[in-house]
Amino acid sequence: MKILVLNGSPKCEKSDTMHITRAFLEGMKEAGDQQIKTINAVEKHIEYCTGCFACMHNGGSCMIDDDMKDILEDILASDLLILSFPLYCYGMPAPLKAIIDRVLPLSSMEMEKIGERYEHVGQADCSKLNYVMICGCGFPNSKHNFEAAVMQYRLLFPGDNLAVTVPESPMFNAPQAAPITGPRLELVRQAGKMFAQTGKVDEELLAVICSPMIPEEVYASIVNGGV
Secondary structure (H helix, E strand, O other): OOOEEEEEEOHHHHHHHHHHHHHHHHHHHHOOOOOOOOEHHHHOOOOOOOOOHHHOOOOOOOOOOOOOOHHHHHHHHOOOOOOOOEEEEEEHHHHHHHHOOHHHHHHHEEEEEEEEEEEEEEOOOOOOOOEEEEEOOOOOOOOOOOHHHHHHHHHHHHOOOOOEEEEHHHHHOHHHHHHHHHHHHHHHHHHHHHHHHHHOOOOHHHHOOOOOOOHHHHHHHHHHHHO
């Protein structure tokens, strides 16, 4: 399987969330051979979409000359697209959002009604693509945190696509927290292996992965003590 990881964290490989993503990929590799490419969004030259819609009229060619052309080719060559990012103001960090805004060349101006909403008709064949969102955040609570990011992800990529949302994710970059984070990353590896084998993750396993690793009040107290 060809896997493309779009890493939205400005910290690149030092990202808290990438600890989760790497564990998920390790599990996938246990299930079979995987070809993995990671793109750090902040390292790419991606101009903002100007909304000219030229790409949607001329067969998918963007008027802006930057790194986005190569990224679109990588997306279309992949079987699985993983969006890995920390939660910024309840959404994606700007470098990743700029990439997502620039996928317009994959669509045309023509619309069709699918279910209860209208969608643009594609100019490129993305039918083989599957999607996973992996998002970590620095708050301890699972609820009232990730909902906006998950909703945007599900609107962008309709279907029963996997969303992994993990609170308290700065703990993954704290060596002293390894006795707590290690078992959680092992569960993420199990989830990755299960996903590679079945295309799904057991709901009970996912619920544990997406829950706080230590009590919310304890985590908040530790963070506040370090301010």
